[in-house]
Amino acid sequence: MPRLVKTVCSHDCPDACSVLVTVEDAGKSPGDARAVQFRGDPDHPVTRGFLCGKVNTYEQQVYSNDRVLHPxxxxxxxxxxxxxxxxxxxxxxxxxxxxxxxxxxxxxxxxxxxxxxxxxxxxxxxxxxxxxxxxxxxxxxxNICYYGADEGYRVTVGSGYCVDPEDAVHSDLVLVWGANVVTTQVHLMPFIDKARKKGARMIVIDPYRNRTAKVADEWIGIRPGTDAALALSLAHILERDELLDRDFIERRTIGFERLSREVLPRFTPAQAAKITGLAEEEIEGLARQLGAASAPLIKVGIGIGRSTAGGGAVRAICALAGVTGSYETLGGGIQYDTGCEFELxxxxxxxxxxxxxxxxxxxxxxxxxxxxxxxxxxxxxxxxxxxxxxxxxxxxxxxxxxxxxxxxxxxxxxxxxxxxxxxxxxxxxxxxxxxxxxxxKAYGHLxxxxxxxxxxxxxxxxxxxxxxxxxxxxxxxxxxxxxxxxxxxxxxxxxxxxxxxxxxxxxxxxxxxxxxLNIPRKTAGFAERFKTPSGKLEFYSARLEEQGLPALIDFTGEREPEEEADNCPLRLLTPPAHSFLNSSFGNLEKARRREGGRPVLMIHPDDSGEIESGDEVEISNLHGSVRLQAQVTTDTNKGTLVAEGTWWPSHGIERRGINTLTSNRLTDLGGGSTFHDNRVALKKI
Ligand code: SF4
The missing domain is CATH 3.40.50.740 (Rossmann fold)
Known part of the structure; x- marks a missing residue:
């Protein structure tokens, strides 16, 4: 007689799903028990009865013939x-x-x-x-994953609480910024969808049209590494149009006066358009929506932090939520990482x-x-x-x-x-x-x-x-x-x-x-819980100043080109693939087939020259070269190449993986990885 056993998915994913495993006792001894089905626990408030496509056929991983079973x-x-x-x-x-x-x-x-x-x-x-x-x-x-983003968050609003994902239903505007929620935090989507059913718009800000952008109301295809410039320009427009929450800024933040005087004037829509590659109207339109929303929620992706200026970018986005005062509204503020709340x-x-x-x-x-x-x-x-x-x-x-x-x-x-x-x-x-x-514990719920x-x-x-x-x-x-x-x-x-x-x-x-956790439900924002030295949102950080780092939130330009930059005009992003989780599941042929059978490189038509979809191409820089299969598409922007997924090198063309090309350079804050900040040259084979 099959029985259900409740367990938890252990993969590196914010959702920490509660999993019901159907177990059949095939033989006479307990050792014969066999898992025949994996499904989401319907009683878990966030799992809500479904698992992602990677784990809902997990019996294929458990009973794979490729398992190592002995020393x-x-x-x-x-x-x-x-x-x-x-x-x-x-x-x-x-x-x-x-x-x-x-x-x-x-x-x-x-x-x-x-x-x-x-x-x-x-x-x-x-x-x-x-x-x-x-x-x-x-x-x-x-430091391989989130250190840059985390430090940007920590110095601005303090480590710890962000918006409870379950409260996303109360938002009336959801900005998914640098995250592919459909792939990497799929259990946030039902809460966003519920908000959308009540009229909220979902806008994705990301250098490429990822799966989440494809189901959003709008995609803002920003040039990689320029997020801080966009955030500061939005703040500039909100100030210009007198849409700031002055009361919140007065009570709950420090350093706005200097930000307003020394930084925001430089980020006119025209200037930001030049930096970000967006149209001025796009920036103005986004600011209008932000200014009109009463509970705007920004879902900040860890990936933003994986650029050389990634920590500063997260600071600027946290600051943007500060000038709108959204931290005090139910469903508004920043949804980032709940992991720090588990003070075990x-x-x-x-x-x-x-x-x-x-x-x-x-x-x-x-x-x-x-x-x-x-x-x-x-x-x-x-x-x-x-x-x-x-x-x-x-x-x-x-x-x-x-x-x-x-x-x-x-x-x-x-x-x-x-x-x-x-x-x-x-x-x-x-x-x-x-x-x-x-x-x-989880880092996408409580x-x-x-x-x-x-x-x-x-x-x-x-x-x-x-x-x-x-x-x-x-x-x-x-x-x-x-x-x-x-x-x-x-x-x-x-x-x-x-x-x-x-x-x-x-x-x-x-x-x-x-x-x-003992954290109240439906808390109207979390401004009372800013865990910075001042207890307030810090546009200006004395702690960073003590460390000799830029104390005031700003965008100081893209990083200086490295020695290879002259010959490597294109920027390479390596975001997660839908069917892999980091390098996990890369062993499964079915998962690899879903990802195109071979590692794929997304190329904008303006960068493709003679290259056509399906061609084998080589990208290279001073660290080496990698071959991939071209996909010419407007889902990425001119100048930005996208290779989704950490394929096992042994499954790559010539047995080389994409991290042949990524460097060990660290982020501006937190000393994190910079996987999304590498330059390459492209050629057809
Ligand atoms: S969404 Fe998938 S990978 Fe993430 S915790 Fe749930 S089952 Fe695991």
Whole structure:
């Protein structure tokens, strides 16, 4: 008799869906249980009974013939993917031996844990960090995704609360700015759609006509990296037309006088049109709609932050919402990232107190140069879990060169033989989210949920926690922390005195109840909660001034061209593909077919010359070259090339991925990645 088991999708997505797995007990033993269907939990207030197209056939991932099901040891050249099966004892003994050797001979800093959000399960994502803290390993600064946008947000309105996505229904104008919600946060759409049914317009501001723009009322095709200029011009027009909320500005912000005097006069519609590539009428029209709305909501995408000036762009957009006073209206303000509201005791799982001294720190965008060039000590032991740097990290050629080093011992804990795993000395089999228990928060809503495993692990897969425990035992660590089970770790995470956790009953969470944080519903904006040093929205940041950074919000121009810019006239964007999630799902042929079968490059007709759709083209810069299949389209703007999705390099033409061309340059604020700010030359093959 089939039964339903409630779990949570662990993928790196704001929605953290509550998932109902239909399990059939095919045989006599519990080990025979099989997941036959994955569907959205109808009782979850945000999942609302549906999953995205990536996960609603998740049984194909779980039972894929390509799963790594046993520990493997390399038996061929690095990168070739030749492995032989070994047992867990042998694998753990070999790994612990290599850790001890590196520690003894070159110190803890020659050990590197390289990880990201392959699982969002709070216990399993974070517990390996405790082991590596205990070892004194090089610390990893996980700057690959949102650091630029986050810092822009934090210095302007403070980290923490943004508009509750469920309150989007109360908005009367939704600006989706630099986000492809249909692809990357699909559970926000029903709330936006409800607002639209009541008369709200949805406008997408993005350099290319993404899936969300295609279903919007209007697409504003801005030149990449010029968002701050548009935001400041809109503020200029609102001030010119006396549509500012002066009362809000007076009570809840600081620095407007200087912004008004020193910055806004420069951003006339004519000037902004030159910078952004938009028509003056487009900018005026957008300002008119913004000025007329009573609860304008801006959905800010993380992608805006992945430009060299990305932090400043997010600051300017937050400022725009400030001059309209929308933060105090129900449904108005900024919808960004709810993750910071989950004030859990993360240190209980990562154990920063185990660090000895201050080990050196690696920006994860620098993994290629670090593997190739770092000395004193060089990285000799690399442990990769929850990420696939051979596909996702910038400077891909260097990453592959580093992973090829014969004197580097690499362990990869993975579900599939990714490009990174192919370089490993040992591959450990990892479970899918249906196969382990964990506690989940979200960054697109306000609900916690604990999930028990729905089915037994396939093959010999083991969770991160189980691997950490086995390694700790072999290394001789006997701290009781290493014996805690998942529920005990989850309980420790929930043991927080923060007001947002007040009244959250750990027993009920651990019993699987979807549990909302202690944040009131239908709060009319969140201006009272600005967590800046002044407690107000800061057009001017004294904290940035202290750091020697521009204190006043401004647009200071696009970045200085790099040495390759003369020969590389086109800008390359690498936004998410609809069928992949970062590099996850890239193993599925069905997903690759949906994305065109081969990596596709969108080219505006004005840039295409002799190139026609379907032609093979090459784009290149000083970091290397990549071949893709051309799609000539007006869905992107002149001067902007778009390559959606992080295809596995091994599925790319000539086995090279798009991150061959992306650099490790950092953002203006927050030291984040700049995946959307690279220049290339284009030619037909
Ligand atoms: S990837 Fe996102 S939208 Fe899809 S099921 Fe997982 S959490 Fe939900």
């Amino acid at each position: 493997l040891r390399r038996c061929g050249p690095k990168g070739e993917g030749a492995f032989e099966r070994i047992g867990w004892d042998e694998a753990i003994t070999a790994i612990a031996g290599r850790i001890s050797l590196a520690e003894e001979e070159t110190g803890g800093e020659s050990i590197l844990q390289y990880t990201y959000a392959g699982t969002m399960g709070l216990v399993n994502r974070n517990c390996p960090t405790a082991l590596f803290n205990r070892l004194g390993a090089t610390q990893l600064r996980q 005791d993360l240190d209980a799982v990562t154990r920063p107190d185990w660090l000895r001294g201050e080990p050196r720190v690696l920006n994860m965008t620098d993994i290629g140069p670090a593997l190739c060039e770092w000395q004193e000590p060089p990285i000799r032991f690399l442990y990769v879990h929850g990420t696939n740097p051979a596909a996702t990290a910038p400077l891909q050629t260097k990453v592959h060169e580093g992973l090829s080093r014969e004197d580097l011992f690499t362990v990869v804990h993975e579900r599939f033989l990714t490009d990174t795993a192919r370089y490993a000395d040992i591959v450990l089999p990892a479970p899918t989210f249906a196969e382990y228990a964990d506690l989940y 609900y916690l949920q604990y999930a028990e495993r729905a089915i037994p692990p396939r093959g010999e897969s083991r969770s991160n926690l189980e691997v950490v425990q086995a390694l700790a035992k072999k290394l001789g660590y006997d701290d009781p922390w290493f014996s805690r089970d998942t529920r005990e770790h989850a309980r420790a995470l929930l043991d927080s005195s923060h007001p947002n956790l007040e009244g959250v009953d750990a027993d009920r969470v651990l019993a699987g109840e979807t549990t909302r």
